Amino acid sequence: MTQRQYYAPRGGHPDQKVMTTDRAMFTEAFAVIPKGVMRDIVTSKLPHWENTRLWVLSRPLSGFAETFSQYIMEVSPGGGSERPETDPGAEGVLFVVEGEMTLIIDNEKHRMVPGGYAFLPPGCDWQLRNEADAPVRFHWIRKAYEFVDGIEVPEPFVVNENDIAPTVMPDCNEVWATTRFVDPDDLRHDMHVTIVTFQPGGVIPFDETHVMEHGLYVLEGKAVYHLNQQWVEVEAGDYMWLRAFCPQACYAGGPGPFRYLLYKDVNRHMALPYSQRR
DSSP states (O other): OOOOOOOOOOOOOOOTTSOSOOSOEEOSSEEEEOGGGOOGGGOBOOTTOEEEEEEEEEOOOTTSOOSEEEEEEEEEEEEEESSOOOOTTEEEEEEEEESOEEEEETTEEEEEOTTEEEEEOTTOOEEEEOOSSSOEEEEEEEEEOOOOTTOOOOOOEEEEGGGSOOEEOTTSTTOEEEEOSSOTTOTTOSEEEEEEEEOTTOBOOSOBOOSOOEEEEEEESEEEEEETTEEEEEETTOEEEEOTTOOEEEEEOOSSOEEEEEEEEOSSOOOOOGGGOO
16 A cells, blocks of 8 residues: 655744744635644634644634535544534545544444545434544534435445555546545535645646635645635645635646545535525
């Protein structure tokens, strides 16, 4: 198994001599949360979680991105939760970036290590414990599942990205690939969480402008991203939060691969306001 490197925040605070100015920005179309922002003072806690703190990267926000939330969880040894999800309509994805943990789904234990990925459908019976001797850090992406009459809710599953062959994008000289954890044609899923990899010099060669909202957490490497007519330099540990139709493209600067964890909402009708219905 190839050992991947994933950036994980450690918290702490810079000393008083450090310049305050950083790359953080929040605009009408996108936000950039650089890794230097993820300090102790901006952590949160959750009910029913023990020895746990988290960084909230995104949350539903009216007039911006409204479909999902994304956390970086940090669970200390002995910590975890017997009641991790309090919303019965929420689905979730977990992705481990550092350490190891035990995920229990319907009384079945799964050991998850870096690269580990779990899909948790709404109403799933799951618990999580850190039985190791070091903190575990993982992403937790949550979305209100959109039920559709005649389409079944997908089952939970646990995999590791190292066991999945990336899909190379066409006409790109093999410098752009996507690791897909679910079949894009499986309409049971209303969100995709994938890993996108660019080799040095690889690009998105046009401004993608589409209805999907995005969360992009940089796992490895660096690049310059074109976001709504602004060029932004990003590196491992940075997070980009994009509302629908925000133009986006990128150039991977090297010297190594540029990789990010990507969320997008898919496979459902666009909700229409009830006030327009007769």
